[in-house]
Amino acid sequence: MGPSNGQSRSRNRAPCENCKVSRRKCNRSKTRCSRCKQRNLDCIPSTTAGWRISGINRDSQRGRQYDICGVESPENVHPIQHSPVIRSTSHGPSDWPNFTETLATTNELVDYGPPETTQIDPLSINNLWFQPSIPASVADFTWPVAGVDAIERFAPVIGDPLIDPRFPVFQSAVSYLWSGFIERIAPGISLDVSQTRNFIQKLLAVEGANNPPLVSAVVFFSQSVQSNWEAENDPTPANATDMAITASEMEQEVISHIDRFVRDGINYATLEKPQLLDLLSTLVVQCSAYVARGDTVALSVYLESGLNAVGHGFSLGLGTDETFAFIVRWLGYLHTVALLGEVPYTINAPDYLSIAAEQRSNSSDSRVFFRDVDSFLGISQTVGDLLYRLGQLIRSKIHASNTRQSSQHTEHPSTQFSELLIERKCFQTRMQLLLQRLDIFKQNADFTSDLDHYNESLARTLLLLFLVRVEGENMKSPMVRSAVTDVLESSAAVQETAPVAKLMLLPLCVAGIYTRSRVHQAFITRRLEVLKCGYSIVNVKQVLNVLRERWSAPESGDEPNTQLSVCCLF
Secondary structure, three states, X not given: OOOOHHHHHOOOOOOEHHHHHHOXXXXXOXXXXXHHHHHOOOOOEOOOOHHHHOOOOOOOHHHOOEOOOOOEXXXXXXXXXXXXXXXXXXXXXXXXXXXXXXXXXXXXXXXOOOXXXXXXXXXXXXXXXXXXXXOHHHHHOOOOHHHHHHHHHHHHHHOOHHHOOOOOOHHHHHHHHHHHHHHHHHHHOOXXXXXXXXXXXXXXXXXXXXXXXXXXXXXXXXXXXXXXXXXXXXXXXXXHHHXXXXXXXXXXXHHHHHHHHOOOOOOHHHOOHHHHHXXXXXXXXXXXXXXXXXXXXXXXXXXXXXXXXXXXXHHOXXXXXXXXXXXXXXXXXXXXXXXXXXXXXXXXXXXXXXXXXXXXXXXOOOOOOOOOEOOOOOOXXXXXXXXXXXXXXXXXXXXXXXXXXXXXXXXXXXXXXXXXHHHXXXXXXXXXXXXXXXXHHHHHOOOOOHHHHHHHHHHHHHHHXXXXXXXXXXXXXXXXXXXXXXXXXXXXXXXXXXXXXXHOHHHHHHHHHOXXXXXXXXXXXXXXXXXXXXXXXXXXXXXXXXXXXHHHOOOOOOOOOOOOOHHHHO
């Protein structure tokens, strides 16, 4: 038996905006549908079904006009045309978000309108997405169904109108995370804090305008880093859960893109130079985000992919390209530091940090000892070369030890042992020569550059690691204690508020692992507490937890529960 005429007239069968966007069946009646009622959302009729809502009383809740935050608007304000950026698809790999459409939508809280002047600032979030050279394929993006479902699931809990699936929920979060990268992260992790247009910003902001995967990686990287910081009076305008959801969506989009090149077996030889540069830029940012998150497993996967792509880049003739060289040094330093960690690491790659070193002297001042310092990493080419050699030596020793334990029938054990001895002697000679030159220089003059103090602390750290992990010296031995003191004295020579102090993570961590002195531990803790406020990619809070666990553990030969990795030392 069908419904009566009265029942038929009391039900408006036009779906509400929420159900329409989510492609769900809507049972909206005079007030709101059960789905909106359950989530405590405003049940607004679809704007495309005007013939069904023309008879609704304008004084009723459904007849009012709402702005993007759900606030009632005056009569003379035109209704907002909701952006269709959140759509769903069930076939084929997801493309990239139409950032031009997403960020051009006006929001009451943040204005993303185009600039009033014709002078375009490439680092401004207002202008980045309006580049005319963005490929047309970028505009065909459709959000995955899982993303919409996740937003709907969190919306009632957060109670934030920007999470409402009717609106471009990623708009506020993306803009905040992007501006956080430009205004805080890029200058925060760079040596020159006063430089607003450093090479990181040039690479990731200006040149990333035509690379949507890189944009997504930067947003993911920004949220990963800023969530580790404990800056006072952090002006966060949006909900932290909103940020986390957005970062997770961006991460998955980047992974989907990279997998097309890596796991789908696409040959790097088929890539053109611009394509390879775009892929490398995305990979290095993604790897840095995993460093911030402490995810060594994901880091190893994409770091290996990046190092493999670097080898093909050199064969394409990209070695002289400034952007390519910068990315190679960044990936090379990640690889070098990973070799020094305590976590098992099996990636084999050349010393790309030294291969792609800047071919210029940073200083002609005779009072400066290290004149071949990288402008971004702050590390001398000489010290970087020794770091890589020590990492290889440590891995070779571990491999030789494992080989002897796993097989008693090695064909040429003496040959392997001889190669290890030669490698050890080569490193030891180079390190001793550098330390002797340092001592002679300091007898005649004091260091005038903080970068000299930093590279000296790295050189002293090399000696400390060599004594403990290659020579097998005990932590209580006088040589180890003296090496720890030398490392911390070099670190203390740099003021904790100086830009170079943010680079001291590796020396501080290594010295902290091999000291039992409460004075040393107090100094290390104080320095790391400063870095928690926003000067490091690494999660410094986690680093402090690792060190404190080591310090509180009994002095025994047992293996520690926590190990230092590149996610603590970078």
